[in-house]
Amino acid sequence: xxxxxxxxxxxxxxxxxxxxxxxxxxxxxxxxxxxxxxxxxxxxxxxxxxxxxxxxxxxxxxxxxxxxxxxxxxxxxxxxxxxxxxxxxxxxxxxxxxxxxxxxxxxxxxxxxxxxxxxxxxxxxxxxxxxxxxxxxxxxxxxxxxxxxxxxxxxxxxxxxxxxxxxxxxxxxxxxxxxxxxxxxxxxxxxxxxxxxxxxxxxxxxxxxxxxxxxxxxxxxxxxxxxxxxxxxxxxxxxxxxxxxxxxxxxxxxxxxxxxxxxxxxxxxxxxxxxxxxxxxxxxxxxxxxxxxxxxxxxxxxxxxxxxxxxxxxxxxxxxxxxxxxxxxxxxxxxxxxxxxxxxxxxxxxxxxxxxxxxxxxxxxxxxxxxxxxxxxxxxxxxxxxx
Numbered sequence: 001x002x003x004x005x006x007x008x009x010x011x012x013x014x015x016x017x018x019x020x021x022x023x024x025x026x027x028x029x030x031x032x033x034x035x036x037x038x039x040x041x042x043x044x045x046x047x048x049x050x051x052x053x054x055x056x057x058x059x060x061x062x063x064x065x066x067x068x069x070x071x072x073x074x075x076x077x078x079x080x081x082x083x084x085x086x087x088x089x090x091x092x093x094x095x096x097x098x099x100x101x102x103x104x105x106x107x108x109x110x111x112x113x114x115x116x117x118x119x120x121x122x123x124x125x126x127x128x129x130x131x132x133x134x135x136x137x138x139x140x141x142x143x144x145x146x147x148x149x150x151x152x153x154x155x156x157x158x159x160x161x162x163x164x165x166x167x168x169x170x171x172x173x174x175x176x177x178x179x180x181x182x183x184x185x186x187x188x189x190x191x192x193x194x195x196x197x198x199x200x201x202x203x204x205x206x207x208x209x210x211x212x213x214x215x216x217x218x219x220x221x222x223x224x225x226x227x228x229x230x231x232x233x234x235x236x237x238x239x240x241x242x243x244x245x246x247x248x249x250x251x252x253x254x255x256x257x258x259x260x261x262x263x264x265x266x267x268x269x270x271x272x273x274x275x276x277x278x279x280x281x282x283x284x285x286x287x288x289x290x291x292x293x294x295x296x297x298x299x300x301x302x303x304x305x306x307x308x309x310x311x312x313x314x315x316x317x318x319x320x321x322x323x324x325x326x327x328x329x330x331x332x333x334x335x336x337x338x339x340x341x342x343x344x345x346x347x348x349x350x351x352x353x354x355x356x357x358x359x360x361x362x363x364x365x366x367x368x369x370x371x372x373x374x375x376x377x378x379x380x381x382x383x384x385x386x387x
Contacts, residue, residue, distance in 0.1 A: 001053050001112075001115045001118075003051055004051075013036065028099065028250055029086060030063075030101045031250075033243055033250070035086060039064075040236075042232060046067070046089055051120075053104070053108065053111075060105040060108040061109070062103050065083070065120070066083045068087075068089075069127075082124060083131075089232075098276065099133065113141035114141075117143075125339070127338065129337050131336070133154065152334050156330040156331065157313075157322040158326055158327070159301055159311065159312040159325055160310075162310050178324075195257075195303055197254055201245050207265050208237070208265075211281035212234065252269065256296045262283065263282065263296055264281065264282040265281045266279075274313055275313060277313065280296070297325055315332075
């Protein structure tokens, strides 16, 4: 196992892309396209390196290793909380990675996972190791023989499109009677519906822009910032969308309209035939018989069925509509192990007292002050008559 520093990103990109091609569609969030895009938007804020497992000089496994620390002290670096994959972003700016995976040759997965964890613990000596939104099989490998890990299941309500296809059944017939009735009533209320599935980058970004506007308007009405208030977050997704359409599209952008305009927009990912629903934006309506979200999701489910996709995964997070629109449930897992139990208690206390936010504010103030002083010194040195 070898760690490559962040500055070796070009060398790492070559190894990563080569391994990815050999494995053929290993997963969305462990692809170089996803990882490189994340690094461009978060790499300057999140300390990171690359762990590469090699056999006879050839890479057999590779993973992005990131570090987060509740207190902004750079010299602590990787002694903070270690994450695997695209995680560890500042609060309120995270992409919330799900279906996180190791990029590794199947024959070497157990050995790679074991050596990765041993090397992290022995060489980096972090306060904690956190596994964010991983598939259960990788959590099992990464935690095998590792003491202290607390594993948490993350339920992902899912609509099984294959069951509808095999039974030649209409989507609504597989749902409960209550939600089925609300969708039909809402569909009638909206009138003639037209769905739009993005097939070009321009079309996808147009839907994405409208989704952001609808999403932000809804949350701002409630006095909350909304997911796209973060420029890093919005920029990451805009760039990833821009590089993810083609012969094997990895994103889904869908818009539903009626004669009066847009009803809702959906954004998700596509991984090996499975839709991973991610974000949405819907119009605001006063008539409680109209359900923009349910109507838009139901229309998109029909479109996914017609396009041969296998399932529609609503991902983790509790929400009534997810349960109502699901026919089965899949599971992801997160896990964390602290080097010393007291550390978790201390950091939780620091967070509750607001020490972290104040410390970061002070750091930013000092940085701005240093830049201002540097600018003043430069102007003085350029004044006429100065030696």
